[in-house]
Amino acid sequence: MIVKQITSMTEVDADSWNRLVQGKDPFVSHEFLAALEESGSVCAETGWRPRHLLVYREQELIAAMPLYLKDHSWGEYVFDQQWADAYYQSGMDYYPKWVNAVPFTPCQGQRLLLAPALDKHSVIERCIDYIKRLSEHKKISSLHCLFPDPVQAQDLEKIMLLREGVQFHWFNRGYHDFADYLQSFSARQRKKISKERRKIAEQGIDLIRLRGAEIGERQWRHFFRFYQATYLKRGQYPYLNQEFFMRLAQSMPDQLLLVLAVKGNKIVAAALSLIGEDTLYGRYWGSHNEYDGLHFETCYYQGLEYCLEHGVKRFDSGAQGEHKISRGFEPVTTYSAHWLQNSRFSDLIAEFLRREKPLIRQYKYNCRGRLPFKARSDN
CATH class of the missing domain: 3.40.630.30 (Gcn5-related N-acetyltransferase (GNAT))
Structure with a gap:
């Protein structure tokens, strides 16, 4: 496997990229990501510098990772500003950081696009290791994978810190x-x-x-x-x-x-x-x-x-919005995965996430209790 980095979606063949997309996910399609860049919505001036990863086996694209180098935390919908403040108070730089996500889009989906029949664990580890080595060389503080689907979240939890959140989705x-x-x-x-x-x-x-x-x-x-x-x-x-x-x-x-x-x-x-x-x-x-x-x-x-x-089957109407509960949108768990180069801060944030997790799960449980569906005895 050969890992390379590109600075624009124009540097990768659209059909090769889209063959890796599952479930017709519109947000990780070549067309959507290219439109963000070509319109200027995503660029150095807006604080989203494209640095996508491509993984080849011989001449075949077998994996890809939408990746951005960021100097702020806007447009992410997973809030880490307190982490950045803690870095600054310790005399360290939190930015720039890597963000593996779809800009301005808090929807769960593939964050590592993988060809079928791959040893996905080895490919994921290879990509993360590549980013870690690059981070040490370029003095980049961290990597944040935002809104991976539940399966990829489980895979990432083995090598990164996992954070949970809650959204409200409708199910048919x-x-x-x-x-x-x-x-x-x-x-x-x-x-x-x-x-x-x-x-x-x-x-x-x-x-x-x-x-x-x-x-x-x-x-x-x-x-x-x-x-x-x-x-x-x-x-x-x-x-x-x-x-x-x-x-x-x-x-x-x-x-x-x-x-x-x-x-x-x-x-x-x-x-x-x-x-x-x-x-x-x-x-x-x-x-x-x-x-x-x-x-x-x-x-x-x-x-x-x-x-x-x-x-x-499902209607994902975006982030937040407790008003959706009374209209039948059910609370679901969302995920983000985090790696921090500084081991001391990594341990502190791991402890923060350990204490945050039961609060998030209790919130989800409480929201489920407010759903409008009738009990079986309700005529």
């Missing part, structure tokens, strides 16, 4: 339609959701779902303005620019789902999701004005209906 339990899904709720929660959805029609708002090729330039312009407004309302600039979305529209239209909220002849809100093999990923949303219940309808209920109509 074989429901026929949305009405059938609501029958699984307690009577009180069922009435609440039905009332919430009626409010949309009462405000004169219609919802339209469009797949990639159906989305025109006008709809894309509206969507981006809404997405941009979501950040500007908080006094922030959006991570992604309009060119990024235009590149997605050109390179992977079949994996895009746009929901538009229309009042009269005016588009008033929009939400963009990406489509995997068996998962819908809710990602970007925005509106200029506030409408009662519109966020839930556009971002959640329309996505659920799409999943039910197309037999999609």
Whole structure:
């Protein structure tokens, strides 16, 4: 095996890379990662310097690792700023650091793309060892693998520190339609959701779902303005620019789902999701004005209906959001894996994670107790 490092997705053949992608995961596809770079959303100026790893056997690409050198912790959704502060207080530099992740995307998936029938453990160890040696040579503090899928998290736990988190996902339990899904709720929660959805029609708002090729330039312009407004309302600039979305529209239209909220002849809100093999990923949303219940309808209920109509098994609607629990989104464990070059800090963080883990698991247990599904005796 030969390991090499590249500074741009243009340096690797798209078909060779995509052959390593499982489950049509849109975020680790060559098209998605290239769009981030070619649009300038990911670059040295934004603090994400691409340093992807490629593993070859003779001339064949057998593994790959999306990897970035970072000077900050923005856009990661796994918070390590306290770790950085502790480094600085000890007179040490936490940045730069390696981040193995999809920028701005807290969705679980492959973080090491592996060809079938590989000895995955030896390949993973080879990649991590390569990064460790490079870190010692270039004085890079650490490696952070963010949101690996549960199987890869178990593999990484053998050689890195594992951290747990919680998100809220929806699972298709074989429901026929949305009405059938609501029958699984307690009577009180069922009435609440039905009332919430009626409010949309009462405000004169219609919802339209469009797949990639159906989305025109006008709809894309509206969507981006809404997405941009979501950040500007908080006094922030959006991570992604309009060119990024235009590149997605050109390179992977079949994996895009746009929901538009229309009042009269005016588009008033929009939400963009990406489509995997068996998962819908809710990602970007925005509106200029506030409408009662519109966020839930556009971002959640329309996505659920799409999943039910197309037999999609899971809806991953993004990070955080306890408001999702009452709508049937179940708490799931997420993971991140960490290696720190400084052994003393590695031991301190290992102890921190040991104490944090039962708190995270208790939180997940408490959230599960708040799900709206009816007990068997509830008629």
